[in-house]
C-alpha cells in the first residue's frame with residue numbers, strides 16, 4: 111500500500127469540496143517548509159545514520175533534535191515547537207501506536223513520519239490510519255527520499271488541517287443556510303441532507319443516507335398532478351446545472367405538501383467526471399401565495415373583486431382572436447349607473463361602495479360563466495358576452511341586466527334604488543380591437559343616457575360624430591359662464607280667462623363666440639352629465655331672481671318668474687340653502703319664484719321629494735310639475751306632494767288638434783291635472799285652434815309661440831308694460 115492510498119482513506123468523504131482540495135493542496139505544498147524536527151529513536155546507531163543523512167544532504171538548514179525515549183520527547187515537545195516528528199515505531203517504553211498517541215496528546219497538530227522496521231507493516235498501517243502523515247522503512251532510507259518525506263508530511267498535515275477547517279465551515283454553512291441541501295452520488299443515492307432538508311422532507315440524515323433520492327425527495331408537477339422525474343438523473347447525465355419544473359410540489363414523509371423551487375448542480379471529481387449531484391431547494395409556498403396575491407391585485411378591482419380594465423381588455427383581446435378563428439361574434443356592454451353620485455353624496459361613500467359591490471354581484475349573476483364582468487372604475491362596468499348569435503342576444507342580456515340592477519338593494523337597513531344605462535358594441539361590426547369596442551360601447555352608453563336612462567343602445571357610427579360634438583360642447587360650456595355667453599330669455603304664461611300675463615318662464619340661451627346660438631336641447635344634457643349644471647343652474651337662478659326683482663321695483667305688473675331645475679340640482683343637498691341665499695341677496699319676494707321640476711325628477715328617489723317640496727313651500731316658493739304626462743307618475747303619489755301647478759307637455763298639446771292626433775289624450779291629461787286640484791298650464795301652444803280647445807277644457811293657463819316666443823328681458827318688460835292693468 112502506498113502512502114497515497116493511506117491518505118485517501120484518511121481524507122474522508124466530502125464530495126462538494128473536491129475542487130477545493132486541489133486548490134488547497136497546491137497552495138499548502140508551496141508553503142510547506144521544515145524548520146525544526148524532532149527525532150525520537152532509542153537506537154543510537156539509527157539516530158546517527160539519520161543525522162548523517164541530513165548532513166550529507168547539505169540541507170541542514172533546520173534544527174534536528176534527537177531524543178531517545180518518549181518521555182524525553184514529551185518534555186522536548188512541550189518546550190520547543192517542531193514541524194515534524196520522526197518517530198521510531200519500536201521504542202521500548204512506547205512501541206507502536208502508543209508512542210504516536212503520546213506524541214499526539216502533547217502536540218495534536220504536529221506532522222509525524224514513522225520509522226518502521228521491515229515486518230512492521232500492520233502497525234504501520236494502523237498508525238497511518240491514526241493520523242501519521244508518512245513512514246520510512248529503516249535500512250531502506252535514501253537521504254533525498256527522507257527529505258522529501260519530511261517536507262511532504264508537513265504539507266500533508268497543513269492540507270488536512272485546511273480540509274478540517276473547510277469541512278467544518280461547509281458543515282456550519284449547510285446547517286444554518288435557509289435552503290435545503292441534498293447530495294447524491296452518481297447512482298442517485300443520497301449522501302447528505304442538511305437540517306432544512308431534513309425538516310422539509312421529513313427524513314433524518316441517518317434514515318435518508320444511502321436511499322435513492324426519489325424515496326426521500328417526492329415531487330410532483332402541480333399543473334399536471336403527475337410525479338416529476340428524479341431531477342438529478344438528467345443533471346448527472348448531462349453534467350449541467352438544471353432547475354425543477356415550475357409549479358413543483360414536494361410531499362413530505364407525513365404527506366404534507368409545499369411548493370418548492372430549486373436548482374440541481376452536478377458534482378465532479380478531481381478528474382472532472384460527474385459523480386453525484388447537489389440539490390438546493392426552498393419552500394416557496396408563502397412567496398407564491400404573495401406573488402399570486404400581487405398578480406391578482408394588479409388585475410382586479412379591490413372593491414368588487416371583479417377583473418379590472420387591464421384584465422378585461424386582455425380577455426377581450428383573446429376572445430377576439432378566438433372568435434375570429436371560429437367566425438363567431440361577441441358583444442361588449444358598457445354600463446353606467448344613473449345618478450350614482452347622488453347616492454354617494456347623500457348616503458356616504460361606505461354605503462356607495464356597498465351598493466357597487468351589490469351591483470357587481472348582480473351583474474355576475476346575469477351572465478354565463480365564459481362571460482366577463484369588470485369594473486372600469488367609479489360606477490362604470492363593462493361586460494364581455496361571448497359567442498352571441500345576433501344583436502338580439504346581447505339586447506336580451508342587457509335588458510335582463512337593467513332589470514336586475516333596478517331591483518332594490520338592501521344595504522345597511524336602507525332600500526336603495528339605482529338604475530343603469532347600457533351601451534353595446536358588437537364584434538366585428540362595431541370595432542376590430544378591444545379598445546375600439548369598449549370606446550364605442552361607451553359612446554352608445556351616452557346615447558342610452560340621453561334617451562332617458564334605464565335604457566340600452568347599440569352603437570351606431572353616427573354616435574361617434576355626436577360624441578365628438580358633445581366633447582366639444584362640454585369644453586366650450588366650461589368657459590361659457592366666464593365669457594358671459596349665457597343669457598336668459600323669458601316666455602310669458604297667459605291666464606286663459608283674463609288674457610293677462612301671469613308669469614314668465616326663464617329659458618337659458620347660449621350664444622357661442624364663433625358658433626352662434628346653441629339650443630338648450632344640445633347643451634343641457636351635456637351640462638347635466640358633466641356636473642356643469644350646478645354652477646350654470648346657480649347662475650340662472652340668480653339672474654332670473656335679480657331680473658324679476660328689477661321688474662317689480664320698476665312697478666311692472668306683479669307676476670311670477672319660473673326657473674327650470676334639473677334633477678341634478680334638485681338632488682343637491684346645497685340647493686335649498688342656495689335658493690334662500692339668492693332670495694335674500696336679491697330681495698325678491700319668494701312667492702314670486704316658481705320652480706319647474708320635471709315629473710321624472712319628482713319620481714326619481716321619491717322618498718326624498720316630499721321633504722324637499724315641503725321645505726320649499728315653507729319658504730313660500732311654488733313648484734310646478736314640468737312635462738306632465740311623460741313620466742308615468744301615479745296620481746295618488748302626486749296628490750300627496752305640496753305642488754302648485756302642472757305643465758302639460760307640448761307633445762300632448764300638439765296632438766289635440768293635429769290631423770292624426772287624439773284630443774282625448776290631452777283632455778284626459780288636463781282633467782287628471784284638474785283632479786289633483788292644481789293650476790293647469792298648457793305649454794307649446796302654437797295655434798288659435800289649440801287655444802280654443804284648451805279653453806273648452808277649462809285649462810287655467812297657456813304658454814307658447816302663439817302668444818310669444820321666449821324673448822330677451824327688455825322685450826319682455828315691453829310685453830308686461832303693454833298689458834291692460
Ligand code: C2E
Nearest residue numbers: 617618630631634650674675676794795796814815816820
Ligand atoms: P321646457 O322646460 O319644456 O321649456 C319649454 C321649451 O319649449 C323651450 O325650449 C321653449 O322655447 C319651447 N317652446 C315654447 N313655446 C313653444 C311652442 O309654441 N312650440 C314649440 N315647439 N316649442 C315651444 P328651449 O328654450 O329650447 O328649452 C328646451 C329645454 O331645455 C327646456 O324645456 C328645459 O328642459 C331646458 N332648459 C332651458 N333652460 C333651462 C334652464 O335654465 N335650466 C334647465 N335645467 N333646463 C333648461
Ligand code: CA
Nearest residue numbers: 615674706736
Ligand atoms: Ca320648463
Ligand code: CA
Nearest residue numbers: 736737759793
Ligand atoms: Ca316642458
